Amino acid sequence: MLRNGQAGVVGERAWKWGRVPEHPGFRNMSRSYVPHFIHWLGSPPNFYRFAGNVRPWLMAAALVCAVIGLYGGLVLAPPDYQQGDAYRIIFIHVPSAWMSLFIYAAMAIAGLVALVWRVKLAEVIAMECAPIGAAFTLITLLTGSLWGKPMWGTWWTWGARLTSELVLFFLYLGVIGLYNAFEDRRRGARAASLLALVGIVNLPIVHYSVVWWNTLHQGSTVNLFGHSSIAPSMLWPLLVMALATHLYFFASILGRARTGLLSLESGKQWVRQLVTDTSR
Amino acid sequence: MTQFFAMGGYAVYVWPAYAVFFIVLAWDWFAPALRRRRLTRQLRGRIARERTRSARAARAEVTT
Amino acid sequence: MASLTQTVDRGTGTMDVTAVARSSRRPGTWRACRALLRRDFVLAWRRRGELFLPLLYAVIVTALFPFALGPEPELLGRIAGGVLLVIVVLAMLPALEAMFRADLEDGTLEQWLLAPQPLALLALTRVIAHWITTVLPLIVVMPLLGALLDLPMKVLPILIVTLLLATPLIALLGAVLSALAAGARRSGILLALMLLPLVVPVVIFAAGAIAAAQSGMPYLAPLTWLAAALVLAIVLAPLACAAALRIAVES
Numbered sequence: 001m002l003r004n005g006q007a008g009v010v011g012e013r014a015w016k017w018g019r020v021p022e023h024p025g026f027r028n029m030s031r032s033y034v035p036h037f038i039h040w041l042g043s044p045p046n047f048y049r050f051a052g053n054v055r056p057w058l059m060a061a062a063l064v065c066a067v068i069g070l071y072g073g074l075v076l077a078p079p080d081y082q083q084g085d086a087y088r089i090i091f092i093h094v095p096s097a098w099m100s101l102f103i104y105a106a107m108a109i110a111g112l113v114a115l116v117w118r119v120k121l122a123e124v125i126a127m128e129c130a131p132i133g134a135a136f137t138l139i140t141l142l143t144g145s146l147w148g149k150p151m152w153g154t155w156w157t158w159g160a161r162l163t164s165e166l167v168l169f170f171l172y173l174g175v176i177g178l179y180n181a182f183e184d185r186r187r188g189a190r191a192a193s194l195l196a197l198v199g200i201v202n203l204p205i206v207h208y209s210v211v212w213w214n215t216l217h218q219g220s221t222v223n224l225f226g227h228s229s230i231a232p233s234m235l236w237p238l239l240v241m242a243l244a245t246h247l248y249f250f251a252s253i254l255g256r257a258r259t260g261l262l263s264l265e266s267g268k269q270w271v272r273q274l275v276t277d278t279s280r
Numbered sequence: 281m282t283q284f285f286a287m288g289g290y291a292v293y294v295w296p297a298y299a300v301f302f303i304v305l306a307w308d309w310f311a312p313a314l315r316r317r318r319l320t321r322q323l324r325g326r327i328a329r330e331r332t333r334s335a336r337a338a339r340a341e342v343t344t
Numbered sequence: 345m346a347s348l349t350q351t352v353d354r355g356t357g358t359m360d361v362t363a364v365a366r367s368s369r370r371p372g373t374w375r376a377c378r379a380l381l382r383r384d385f386v387l388a389w390r391r392r393g394e395l396f397l398p399l400l401y402a403v404i405v406t407a408l409f410p411f412a413l414g415p416e417p418e419l420l421g422r423i424a425g426g427v428l429l430v431i432v433v434l435a436m437l438p439a440l441e442a443m444f445r446a447d448l449e450d451g452t453l454e455q456w457l458l459a460p461q462p463l464a465l466l467a468l469t470r471v472i473a474h475w476i477t478t479v480l481p482l483i484v485v486m487p488l489l490g491a492l493l494d495l496p497m498k499v500l501p502i503l504i505v506t507l508l509l510a511t512p513l514i515a516l517l518g519a520v521l522s523a524l525a526a527g528a529r530r531s532g533i534l535l536a537l538m539l540l541p542l543v544v545p546v547v548i549f550a551a552g553a554i555a556a557a558q559s560g561m562p563y564l565a566p567l568t569w570l571a572a573a574l575v576l577a578i579v580l581a582p583l584a585c586a587a588a589l590r591i592a593v594e595s
Binding site: 115163167168170171173174177178181182183184187188190191194195198199202205206209210212213 | 520521524525527529534541542544549552588591592594
């Protein structure tokens, strides 16, 4: 009971700090509980400052991981005995494919939060996830195509994975298009969030229907990895690259959300103060 | 070194793939920065216009 | 039904059901849906010229295929099922976009939100009316279009059954997207872009059934899948549609 009472007091202070631009900073808050931190972070000025502080570190970590992963993948890892050096595309292709799904899930979760609790920050994050996800999906499609040409002799096959990825790309484009078709951006964000949720129900259905369709039309079923397990010398660069793309995503989403918040809150006092302060 | 860049004969496929990866992500990284710069310039202009307007209104009040 | 007769008995005794519904202050859900259906049919009838536009579109596109691919009956007959399926999907698109737009502009949707009847049910009624007025004619002329493309006679019934299952499903999915796009400035190609990912599984299973029927294979499995998806969509799509309409109306 005592603990609850204390938490309530701290929560009260956190609420006040969330409203006042001249707060003592999140460092004091970090001694408190995680929910209070999230609540504190939900306020646009706090989030703006926090994201600005964290983002360079995330990007630096992402670059370090990318350098290590690329060195391991391009230099240290031996050529594949079947695919030669062409397999080295997987070090960007596979992490991008993972990211395209991961970001869609992140977008749908943020969209759900935006729809249920109407949190402005969640709307911004959901909508800013879409271009990053579309970028990773585009990378997956293009690098997959560049890999497919030497391996299977064709730029494109209607395999299950490729078709699902293409459908995912259209889902992203639909979300971006719907959001931009609205005059009122908050309403657009809510509508596009609902579309993202419809899409996440649809995605497994698409995948299984395409798999079924592929078994119907035999011929273009190509398994990228075969059935052999991947060698450790090739696996660790892949995992490091996956870590790098995750870190990059978090850095990018924080930057995009900052910009999104700035334009959404452009009439508010904290934005005016920020803009006039940085001009001097 | 040339052996590294030749990629066992697959250089035509491997390097464009890496180029796509870095170009698309560079676009993703710099597009919001450009958007933010444009936005702050617009906001600064709007604030400056509002200030001159209110100053002019104050001056008009003094003269009447 | 049993509970309904009970209330009649407990109430004024000898009155019939419609009289009870008329006398109560709040119109029953069933009556509201029927009124909505009647209104949509009357509106469709007043603008009956527009109902022929999807038909005309389907006939024109069907007629273009022999010119593009050559008039060999074997080739045309082989692709006819899939081609007709895609043509029906494309012909449905323009009407789908306008499903809620006029009602949003003249404020009818706000009345829907205020109505005591569940919004999802009203949306479902609208989808049914939309399907009957714009899609059913397309299915009715399917024998004619099939003849233009030399569709084998044994495939025609399967094609029609497939369309009877697939088009309501597409109309339900399209209603959700149409409601989402209703509040936007202009949709146009946007609806097609949003509909494509949702329609891919439907087209795959519908085309699978048609192709199986054409090659003399068992076609019941994909049809059953379509039917299952339709049942699921009848339950879930109106709910999503209602949520989308709320977003479109609320500012």
